[in-house]
Amino acid sequence: MPELPEVETVKLALVPALQGRMVRHAHVGRKDLRWPLPENLAERLTGRYFTQLGRRGKYVLMMLDNAEVLLLHLGMSGSIRIHQTPPQLGKHDHFMLEMAPLHDQEPTSYIVLNDPRRFGWIDLFAESEMPNHKLLSGMGPEPLGNEFSAAHLRAVLRGRTGPVKNALLNQQLIAGIGNIYASEALFYAGISPRRKAGTIAGRRAQRLAASIVSVLRAAIEAGGTSLRDHVQPGGEIGYFVQRLAVYGRAGQPCPVCAEPVKTLVQSGRSSFYCSRCQG
Ligand SMILES: [Zn+2]
Secondary structure, three states, X not given: OOOHHHHHHHHHHHHHHHEOOEEEEEEEOOOEOOOEOOOOHHHHXXXXXXXXXXXXXXXXXXXXXXXXXXXXXXXXXXXXXXXXXXXXXXXXXXXXXXXXOXXXXXXXXXXEEEOOOOOOEEEXXXXXXXXXXXXXXXXXXXXXXXXXXXXXXXXXXXXXXXXXXXXXXXXXXXXXXXXXXXXXXXXXXXXXXXXXXXXXXXXXXXXXXXXXXHHHHHHHHHHHHHHHHOOOOOOEOOXXXXXXXXXXXXXXXXXXXXXXXEEEXXXXXXXXXXXXXXX
């Protein structure tokens, strides 16, 4: 599932195709993805300009010139392709925007959302509704923003008796972290995924906050590199994950101590860790 860095990479890839450009045509292939799509979505987008693109947690937020916001969530299996000639739409291509070029030298861009499992979502609503939006309200601070710190982490984890790994996945505490970067951040902080969240204080909180920031930054950098250096033949945005230390590496040697990486299931999700390096 795309987490903060992958969503940031998608946003960065969309900027040159969308920002300042007009929607010439919108194709909506279904009435629903995870939830029903907004009424008259295609009509409401046609002729509108994108003024600015942003991201909040795992959502891409695309501002329109009529003070509405197009929200995109990629769910479990969603991906975006950018074409410069009209694409043949496949069975799982549920949504497409045809963007008018800014000038003669620029090609028309076709932005396609593919989502086989349909856990993704698109919403369109007034910017003024953002603070009360069901997915955005109550979301914790951005881990790469100024509001996030060791003190914030300590404050939101205090008194929590569940494992720290589960707390990191809670979007109300911190935005944008999923299974991959929770495992990675805990590894670099030397903290067991099983440790009670409420015991994260002092140096541990400092190490964990710093690890969260550094794993996310490294992944965003890797995503940016992949955008520049690995143009995908089918137009897919190539957000591959940077080299991971523990996630998905069960049984392989820990990069620090060479002990085999272990895995355990917490709340139905796999955690990866080194039992020697993480206490
Ligand atoms: Zn180790």
